[in-house]
Amino acid sequence: MRPDPPVLSLEGLKTFFKTEAGLAKAVNGVSFSLKKGETLGVVGESGCGKSVTALSVLRLVAHPGRIVSGRIMFRGEDLLKLPLERMRQIRGDGISMIFQEPMISLNPAFTIGDQLIEALRVHRRISRSEARDRAVEMLRRVDLPAPEKRIRDYPHHLSGGMRQRVMIAESMLLNPDVLLADEPTTALDVTVQAQVLDVMYRLTQERGTAILLITHNLGIVAESAQRVVVMYAGRVVEEGLVENIFEQAGHPYTRGLLSSIPLPGRGQGGTGEPLVELPGIVPSLFNLPSGCSFWPRCREKRRICEEDEPPLKTLGQDHRVWCWLDD
């Protein structure tokens, strides 16, 4: 079986923020690739560089952030070397993005129809009425009730879940190869989360779109991703298939994340495994510890962890970990 070539691959991406307080290394040499049609979960605590990685892919990192080095290969081209005009054509068409806050990612001054039609007409030479038809069709596909009527609604007429459906419709309008989903359900009610995710998977599977699912919710990853990338302080610390990560996590940080998920039975008075919290906090990106960034919080640290950057270890097929621990 020959592996599919990746649709999107990041190689040694570094995005730094130059501020008065110093240089924040938000993304510090991240590499991973996304295969056609797969869902890759990117997990990690707040501030570990997940969102900045996604924004870097679209080259939308805001000042004072800057992509310092690395390559982002998409359709055989390095996105970081493309002229801005070509990059704009790829945004929304080849690669699109869903944001965390559906409440504020739609323009309050226009109807949702206007916004979908505009998104279409930026990239395709089609008439307004044709664009409108496609927008209605798309809204139907995301299970928005009465799309012909809803298309004339303003964002404030819709609930959070409905707005996120509209955002999914907008991002999938042009059949992108890659969908960057930055915490797409974090702002939604738990009951709505599942529905919204369902809609997202249905659409992307039909069209073979790969999803980069950024989240801190390991439950969502376990359910829907095929592979997982665990990030810590701007670096990838472990990468592998979902089974690998959940059953034989190699990195102490990954194990820490897994044992801090509250489950029935865990925690005080529970009978199952105890609920363990990760000691300490995420290190300041301005002043990363030497060696492995995780050692100040690591229960299994050794002398060498403080001194040298951890090596890559292959634990199995598609399962890699960056750690000094012996296997």
Next chain:
Amino acid sequence: MFLRRLLKNKMGLIGAGVILANILVALLAPYIATHDPLKIDITNQGALPSEENLFGTDEYGRDIFSRVIYGTRISLYISVLSVLVAATLGIILGSTAGYYGGWADNLIMRVVDAIMSFPAILLAIGIMAVLGGHIYNVVLALGFVYIPWFARVVRGSVLSIKEKEYIEASLAMGGNDLTVLFRHILPNCMAPVIVQATAALAYAILAESALSFLGLGAPPPAPSWGNILSDARNFMLDNALMTIFPGVAITLAVLGFNLLGDALRDLLDPRLK
């Protein structure tokens, strides 16, 4: 929804009514006026109000009532046009400064500060002295001096709106700077601009009258309110009514715009709800 709340605001309603009346008078001036506002009648100079001349006549025997009616037209025309000029230029400058930031912001806003550092009326007088008296020169002069009003307000709104997530979303969908600015940012900045425009209209009417009064506005014999007032000035002690009628017209129009402006500010500002 919005209209219903405007209707509840009594002061705003009065303001809107006064302005509406002004607009109607301006549009229907030929039907309301009883005389030709420019017609000189040397047999009937300085007449007191009568059935024939409702507000009396001026030193050339022109009917003051008709002149005040036609004056509505000129004053509204000049002030509306000049506010349009100021708003257009101010929006372009303010949004460029706010959206691009950096040196563009610095350059534009320092120029705007420079304009603002002159008292508006003094600057307008200076510009009129250079350009010469003509209706459209008044529009240019007033349009220029009110640029900072709009540039500053628009820049502030753009600064806050460009951080919104839907701007990022629009960029992520492949929108370019112009679509983002015109489709997404500016429509969300319009509320403060509308409030500012209403207030600016009141000031523009005053400033236009002041310029005319000083002989730098619409050139005589055009019946702008300032001109009528200026003509009447010499007879203030003999016939105060000559000054009162155009004065009341100016006051009413300014009051109308101010009341409406205050009401709009309250309605459009979510913090004052």
